[in-house]
Amino acid sequence: MKYCSHCASELTYIIPDGDNRPRFVCPACQAIFYQNPRIVAGTLPVHNGQILLCRRAIEPRRGFWTLPAGFMENGESTEQAALRETWEEAQAVVQLQSLFSMITVPHIDQVHIFFLAELEKAEFAAGDESLEVALFNEEDIPWNELAFPTVSQTLKRYFADSSAQQAAHVFDIGISQALAKGLKSSG
Amino acid sequence: MKYCSHCASELTYIIPDGDNRPRFVCPACQAIFYQNPRIVAGTLPVHNGQILLCRRAIEPRRGFWTLPAGFMENGESTEQAALRETWEEAQAVVQLQSLFSMITVPHIDQVHIFFLAELEKAEFAAGDESLEVALFNEEDIPWNELAFPTVSQTLKRYFADSSAQQAAHVFDIGISQALAKGLKSSG
Ligand SMILES: [Zn+2]
Numbered sequence: 061m062k063y064c065s066h067c068a069s070e071l072t073y074i075i076p077d078g079d080n081r082p083r084f085v086c087p088a089c090q091a092i093f094y095q096n097p098r099i100v101a102g103t104l105p106v107h108n109g110q111i112l113l114c115r116r117a118i119e120p121r122r123g124f125w126t127l128p129a130g131f132m133e134n135g136e137s138t139e140q141a142a143l144r145e146t147w148e149e150a151q152a153v154v155q156l157q158s159l160f161s162m163i164t165v166p167h168i169d170q171v172h173i174f175f176l177a178e179l180e181k182a183e184f185a186a187g188d189e190s191l192e193v194a195l196f197n198e199e200d201i202p203w204n205e206l207a208f209p210t211v212s213q214t215l216k217r218y219f220a221d222s223s224a225q226q227a228a229h230v231f232d233i234g235i236s237q238a239l240a241k242g243l244k245s246s247g
Numbered sequence: 248m249k250y251c252s253h254c255a256s257e258l259t260y261i262i263p264d265g266d267n268r269p270r271f272v273c274p275a276c277q278a279i280f281y282q283n284p285r286i287v288a289g290t291l292p293v294h295n296g297q298i299l300l301c302r303r304a305i306e307p308r309r310g311f312w313t314l315p316a317g318f319m320e321n322g323e324s325t326e327q328a329a330l331r332e333t334w335e336e337a338q339a340v341v342q343l344q345s346l347f348s349m350i351t352v353p354h355i356d357q358v359h360i361f362f363l364a365e366l367e368k369a370e371f372a373a374g375d376e377s378l379e380v381a382l383f384n385e386e387d388i389p390w391n392e393l394a395f396p397t398v399s400q401t402l403k404r405y406f407a408d409s410s411a412q413q414a415a416h417v418f419d420i421g422i423s424q425a426l427a428k429g430l431k432s433s434g
Pocket residue numbers: 064065066067068069086087088089090091
């Protein structure tokens with residue numbers, strides 16, 4: 061971030077009046093450019109006890125398995141974002157049931173939100189960003205080929221405590237956990 | 248958004264290859280500028296059955312009452328953001344208990360997250376952005392002087408069903424609800 065997107069002047073990086081941390085500020089038009097975390101929204105789709113996973117066709121983590129999820133867009137709700145991503149990546153129509161996990165990944169400035177969802181019919185297909193999409197029994201989950209710690213943690217908590225499925229799991233991914241899984245490259 | 252923040256060239260607004268919606272794209276350096284919703288994080292602080300509210304010293308909704316909350320910053324978790332805002336606005340140290348509500352406000356591209364929190368000691372004071380801070384019994388909540396629909400909905404759900412306090416309430420604020428409360432001006 062070097063130039064003002066309103067007037068093209070060169071930006072300064074200073075603490076604005078009344079603030080307590082440095083921001084990109086335009087000395088010409090006084091615009092302040094805040095930088096905030098982004099939301100990744102997705103689903104944990106369940107069909108007769110099996111989980112729907114997508115194998116990624118794009119970087120980061122191409123070839124690894126993930127729950128359908130992606131960046132929330134302006135103008136949509138978290139639920140709409142989760143449903144849209146499930147359609148785009150897995151060509152699946154699901155019914156949202158409840159918020160399952162909300163996980164901050166602070167070192168890449170992301171918050172990942174997964175809704176528990178029911179996939180009524182076993183109808184799905186690989187979208188543009190997926191190599192393949194498949195249903196997995198618990199014993200067949202490819203734990204060593206999962207794309208991101210937020211996905212593995214969400215799946216782990218789902219299988220660990222099925223009685224807690226209606227309560228939200230709110231937690232953070234530490235940098236050590238993330239580096240071990242290569243999440244840093246997703247930032 | 249008119250100029251590229253990397254190279255100061257004039258931006259175009261087009262659908263990039265492999266995307267399905269228009270973005271600000273730099274024709275010179277190819278940078279794509281995504282715009283995504285921002286997270287507002289805060290707490291629902293409870294002390295012996297009373298709720299801690301802050302009267303806003305700043306626009307929008309100056310003079311109206313709110314739960315302590317504000318924009319999540321890069322590098323922090325949702326919980327850290329909620330605790331920081333509670334300290335900054337109400338000079339209160341609370342213990343987070345559980346995620347209570349996650350509310351999308353799509354027309355201003357915000358997601359509001361409130362954690363249920365315990366205020367052990369009745370110690371608090373007005374921070375820079377508050378005119379006053381006070382504890383309220385349920386019957387004294389200033390329902391007609393609340394700043395935002397996300398705050399009134401969160402309080403309403405808290406009092407409506409105390410047994411559901413451990414489960415997350417996930418919902419959206421429609422534009423009609425928001426306009427009625429003047430939330431539009433908070434965008
Ligand atoms: Zn400027």
